[in-house]
Amino acid sequence: MRVLLAPDSFKEAASAEVIAQAMARGIMRGDPQAECRLLPLSDGGEGLTHALAGTLHSAETVDAIGRPIIAQFGFLGNKHTSRTAVVELASASGLERVSPADRNALVASTFGTGLLIRAAIDAGADCIVFGLGGSATTDGGTGLARALGFHFLDTAGHDIPLGGGSLVDLSRIDDSEVPDFVKNVPIVLACDVTNPLTGPEGAAHVFAPQKGANAAQIELLDQGLANLARAIMQYNGRDIEHTPGAGAAGGTGGGMLGLFNATVKPGIELVLNLAHGREACAWADVIITGEGSIDSQTPYGKAPSGIAKLAQSQGKPTIAIGGTVTRDPHTVEALNETGIVATFGIAPGPADLTTLIADTERNVEITCAAIASTLRVASATAVTAATSPCESV
Numbered sequence: 001m002r003v004l005l006a007p008d009s010f011k012e013a014a015s016a017e018v019i020a021q022a023m024a025r026g027i028m029r030g031d032p033q034a035e036c037r038l039l040p041l042s043d044g045g046e047g048l049t050h051a052l053a054g055t056l057h058s059a060e061t062v063d064a065i066g067r068p069i070i071a072q073f074g075f076l077g078n079k080h081t082s083r084t085a086v087v088e089l090a091s092a093s094g095l096e097r098v099s100p101a102d103r104n105a106l107v108a109s110t111f112g113t114g115l116l117i118r119a120a121i122d123a124g125a126d127c128i129v130f131g132l133g134g135s136a137t138t139d140g141g142t143g144l145a146r147a148l149g150f151h152f153l154d155t156a157g158h159d160i161p162l163g164g165g166s167l168v169d170l171s172r173i174d175d176s177e178v179p180d181f182v183k184n185v186p187i188v189l190a191c192d193v194t195n196p197l198t199g200p201e202g203a204a205h206v207f208a209p210q211k212g213a214n215a216a217q218i219e220l221l222d223q224g225l226a227n228l229a230r231a232i233m234q235y236n237g238r239d240i241e242h243t244p245g246a247g248a249a250g251g252t253g254g255g256m257l258g259l260f261n262a263t264v265k266p267g268i269e270l271v272l273n274l275a276h277g278r279e280a281c282a283w284a285d286v287i288i289t290g291e292g293s294i295d296s297q298t299p300y301g302k303a304p305s306g307i308a309k310l311a312q313s314q315g316k317p318t319i320a321i322g323g324t325v326t327r328d329p330h331t332v333e334a335l336n337e338t339g340i341v342a343t344f345g346i347a348p349g350p351a352d353l354t355t356l357i358a359d360t361e362r363n364v365e366i367t368c369a370a371i372a373s374t375l376r377v378a379s380a381t382a383v384t385a386a387t388s389p390c391e392s393v
Helices: 018-030 048-052 090-091 111-122 142-147 164-169 180-184 203-211 214-238 246-260 268-274 277-283 305-312 329-338 351-357 360-389
Strands: 002-005 033-037 054-061 068-076 084-088 127-131 152-153 172-174 187-191 261-266 286-294 318-325 342-344
Touching: 002 018, 002 277, 018 033, 018 048, 018 286, 018 360, 048 054, 048 068, 048 084, 048 127, 048 268, 054 111, 068 111, 068 318, 068 342, 090 111, 090 127, 111 127, 111 142, 111 180, 127 246, 127 268, 142 152, 142 246, 164 214, 172 203, 172 214, 187 246, 187 268, 203 214, 203 246, 214 246, 246 261, 246 286, 261 268, 268 277, 268 305, 277 305, 286 305, 286 342, 286 360, 305 318, 305 329, 305 342, 318 360, 351 360
Parallel strands: 002 033, 002 286, 084 127, 127 187, 187 261, 286 318, 318 342
Antiparallel strands: 054 068, 068 084, 152 172
């Protein structure tokens, strides 16, 4: 049996690469004769760099609240043969970088991600695959843009402070210090959401609460993003406010589309294409995928549904595992339609969240061992049935 192990990360528990390795250990416990191929995935958020990059580089930068950190970017394939860099916003400006007690929705900034992009360009990148997702910010990407030379000015011509809370004071955008090669470098945004920049379904209302924003701050951030859209319209005539995906990563999607040579592609489709997912599915007999929560969002642009659809197109079944798994009939039906034929929760029984997170790798391994044992028995039974003579009744 050939098994393709293609999980996303289990957020706050383990990376996609670590989950895939735990899956492999479990498969080999359940069926020592199995062949495994690991394909850690990302839908554009955490793990994109490790999913795609052939070479990794470290750079000094800052996190979302300005503390010095070391973060990574990469190059597709070999740096000597590829000049396409992979940068994920979560690497520098991610929510997981900032503890709940330190989160500040009004001042959190993407400035550190801009430093990471500049490091990639300085290292020779002439194209960038940029993962949106997992941000601690709602600044519309203005911090990122500032790190690359843009100025965001108030009515007095002074730079407004970093963070989404100051965008209500933005009057105009100045690009006089932005090099042409920075303005023109092609940037492909890997994005798994279609939210607009503002409004009830926009960046502030939908995503800012998890970043520490209260009701009053959400309204202020939404007003600031609307003001950013107005300033970009005045700056270059681009209308970003209602563009699908503009609300991704606290509005960074909109800022990138408005200020840079950027285009949007569905994250998991982009990853599967660049990671040769079709060839991997063709090799496999069965695909096992997973993410932290298999829920109502999973069928719509998430990594498990993306790999399942690709496998389904080649007649291959997909099994999904998760820290939690919904049993809602409508979601289960939607999962089945993507090609996911069965779902398994990894929790061994009642336990507190801290314990479950700490035991994630072990629980993944145990679950995959059980799946492999079941598949091995089913395969042996099918062979026996096929070779045994039939008796007529």
